[in-house]
Amino acid sequence: xxxxxxxxxxxxxxxxxxxxxxxxxxxxxxxxxxxxxxxxxxxxxxxxxxxxxxxxxxxxxxxxxxxxxxxxxxxxxxxxxxxxxxxxxxxxxxxxxxxxxxxxxxxxxxxxxxxxxxxxxxxxxxxxxxxxxxxx
Numbered sequence: 001x002x003x004x005x006x007x008x009x010x011x012x013x014x015x016x017x018x019x020x021x022x023x024x025x026x027x028x029x030x031x032x033x034x035x036x037x038x039x040x041x042x043x044x045x046x047x048x049x050x051x052x053x054x055x056x057x058x059x060x061x062x063x064x065x066x067x068x069x070x071x072x073x074x075x076x077x078x079x080x081x082x083x084x085x086x087x088x089x090x091x092x093x094x095x096x097x098x099x100x101x102x103x104x105x106x107x108x109x110x111x112x113x114x115x116x117x118x119x120x121x122x123x124x125x126x127x128x129x130x131x132x133x134x135x136x
Contacts, residue, residue: 059094061087065103065111084118091122102130 063083064072071078073086091097099119103112119127 059090060098060100061090062100062102063115065101065107065115067104067106069108069111071111071115080114080118083115084122087118087122087124091124096126097124098126098128099124100128100130 062072062074064075066072071080071083073083078086087097087099101112101115101119116127
């Protein structure tokens with residue numbers, strides 16, 4: 001017999017880890033895809049307007065008001081007290097803090113006005129309202 005062929009009773013000294021590495025790489029790719037897909041923020045139906053301007057600035061904070069009245073700060077659910085505290089912290093770090101308000105088109109107007117009052121109270125003047133450009 002040749003030198004590479006083992007007898008039936010002899011154990012193998014090597015472990016083939018190639019299939020295990022293939023599985024690890026596939027799981028890593030799936031994890032990366034699922035993580036980036038879940039960081040899209042809170043989904044709302046935006047109101048339509050004719051002209052929209054880009055509000056993208058560094059360190060912009062996004063406040064979202066959903067149809068049921070829930071409020072989110074950067075995709076994290078908050079109540080009005082917590083929203084004021086967090087915005088106050090961000091305003092302390094960046095005096096010209098830009099804020100983008102994204103509300104569902106059918107959301108309760110009182111929640112939107114409460115958010116705007118908090119921004120006014122904290123002296124946040126750079127507030128953008130997110131809308132969807134309507135097609136003509």
